[in-house]
Amino acid sequence: MSESRPFSLSLSDLTRIAVFAALVAALGLAGAVSLFGNAVPITLQTLGVMLAGTILGAWRGAISMTVLLALVAVGLPLLSGGRGGFGVFLGPSAGYLLGWVAGAAVIGLIAAPRRGARPRAWRVLVACLVGGIGVVYLIGVPVQSLVTGVPLAETALLSLAFVPGDLVKAVLATLITSAVAKAYPAAFGGRRAASSPAEPSISSSTTAS
Amino acid sequence: MVGALSLYAPGTSPLHRLPASTKLLGLLIGGLVVTVPRPDALLLGIAAAGVVALYLVARLGLAELGRQIWGVRWIIAVVLVGQLIFLPWHVAALTSTRMLLAILLAALVTLTTRASDILEAIERGLAPLRRFGLRTERIALVLGMAIRAVPIVIDLASEVRDAQRARGVGGSITAMVVLLLVGALRHADDVADALAARGMDDDEEPVMLEGSVRPRGASRLRLRR
Numbered sequence: 001m002s003e004s005r006p007f008s009l010s011l012s013d014l015t016r017i018a019v020f021a022a023l024v025a026a027l028g029l030a031g032a033v034s035l036f037g038n039a040v041p042i043t044l045q046t047l048g049v050m051l052a053g054t055i056l057g058a059w060r061g062a063i064s065m066t067v068l069l070a071l072v073a074v075g076l077p078l079l080s081g082g083r084g085g086f087g088v089f090l091g092p093s094a095g096y097l098l099g100w101v102a103g104a105a106v107i108g109l110i111a112a113p114r115r116g117a118r119p120r121a122w123r124v125l126v127a128c129l130v131g132g133i134g135v136v137y138l139i140g141v142p143v144q145s146l147v148t149g150v151p152l153a154e155t156a157l158l159s160l161a162f163v164p165g166d167l168v169k170a171v172l173a174t175l176i177t178s179a180v181a182k183a184y185p186a187a188f189g190g191r192r193a194a195s196s197p198a199e200p201s202i203s204s205s206t207t208a209s
Numbered sequence: 210m211v212g213a214l215s216l217y218a219p220g221t222s223p224l225h226r227l228p229a230s231t232k233l234l235g236l237l238i239g240g241l242v243v244t245v246p247r248p249d250a251l252l253l254g255i256a257a258a259g260v261v262a263l264y265l266v267a268r269l270g271l272a273e274l275g276r277q278i279w280g281v282r283w284i285i286a287v288v289l290v291g292q293l294i295f296l297p298w299h300v301a302a303l304t305s306t307r308m309l310l311a312i313l314l315a316a317l318v319t320l321t322t323r324a325s326d327i328l329e330a331i332e333r334g335l336a337p338l339r340r341f342g343l344r345t346e347r348i349a350l351v352l353g354m355a356i357r358a359v360p361i362v363i364d365l366a367s368e369v370r371d372a373q374r375a376r377g378v379g380g381s382i383t384a385m386v387v388l389l390l391v392g393a394l395r396h397a398d399d400v401a402d403a404l405a406a407r408g409m410d411d412d413e414e415p416v417m418l419e420g421s422v423r424p425r426g427a428s429r430l431r432l433r434r
């Protein structure tokens with residue numbers, strides 16, 4: 001970021017930020033997906049948060065999540081299960097939602113320290129674990145403890161129920177990021193024009209299906 | 210377009226007619242009054258009576274109040290279970306009531322205020338930050354674009370799902386999300402190109418565009434591979 005402005009967004013940055021906010025909303029509307037039989041129903045929304053970080057990068061990912069939360073705050077039912085409105089920011093999951101913003105930023109910082117670089121699978125996985133799970137819980141658990149009155153350690157214990165699902169999502173996010181890097185190289189180059197078709201793919205050997 | 214998606218309940222009550230900024234300020238104060246002091250039965254009883262009265266003033270009725278409580282029943286249930294394991298039952302009941310009241314108060318603002326009015330209030334509230342170089346009109350543009358993108362991305366998702374099913378590979382979440390992502394990114398870049406083609410430069414003041422570019426990604430995706 002060496003422009004005259006400390007931070008400047010191009011048109012395609014703006015549209016990607018908007019579309020990713022919508023994408024995370026759409027992943028929530030898809031409903032809960034049951035993994036491992038029916039034991040742990042999970043929604044794909046936090047998968048979307050991880051992908052916002054890995055694909056948009058730190059700043060734009062965080063802005064995109066802020067846009068989503070702003071729309072939720074003004075009353076659009078964009079969270080999983082059709083939740084929305086100011087109320088969600090006064091409920092037990094408020095901290096996790098705020099954690100999405102910081103989480104996306106940390107994911108972007110770890111996954112792609114330099115803009116335009118194709119992400120490496122191991123970096124993406126570490127990013128999703130640290131940012132997508134660590135940071136989100138770091139903000140979410142204390143706020144949940146504050147709202148519900150259950151002490152911090154016990155709240156942390158309760159939140160462990162969601163960790164297995166989130167670990168699966170971190171792995172999925174890594175596979176998906178590699179696949180997107182192959183299917184749409186412009187995803188990491190900023191603009192479409194910036195990507196050259198001759199550029200060899202350095203992502204891992206995962207395929208879309 | 211916000212209307213169809215919003216949780217707003219149209220009406221002409223005094224609460225509907227209050228400016229959005231006043232209601233947001235009221236929510237802030239009300240939320241603090243309910244949540245900050247130690248949970249206390251008397252305070253929460255008064256607050257509960259106040260919330261019921263406000264729903265009646267807004268002419269939403271007790272049915273709507275019931276619907277709102279019903280809507281958060283699972284959240285309350287999950288929280289209560291957690292509390293009952295670790296806290297005495299009366300403390301659990303009070304903190305859960307406190308949370309419910311805060312949520313109901315916030316829902317009241319959501320029900321009686323158009324999303325577009327809240328967006329406008331936010332934009333006006335941010336205006337002083339222009340002095341520090343924040344381009345508030347860009348914030349409004351992105352929020353508007355995101356609202357318009359929601360139905361487009363949902364359409365895209367169902368197209369991808371149908372395409373997967375038609376191919377008989379319905380199972381893989383990974384494949385589905387990859388196709389959705391590529392379609393969504395392509396749509397975003399198409400819109401950016403369209404905006405640029407209409408003369409909106411990166412550093413220019415943006416013009417709000419009516420209508421949206423059709424997502425072309427999904428139909429093309431089916432032909433790849």
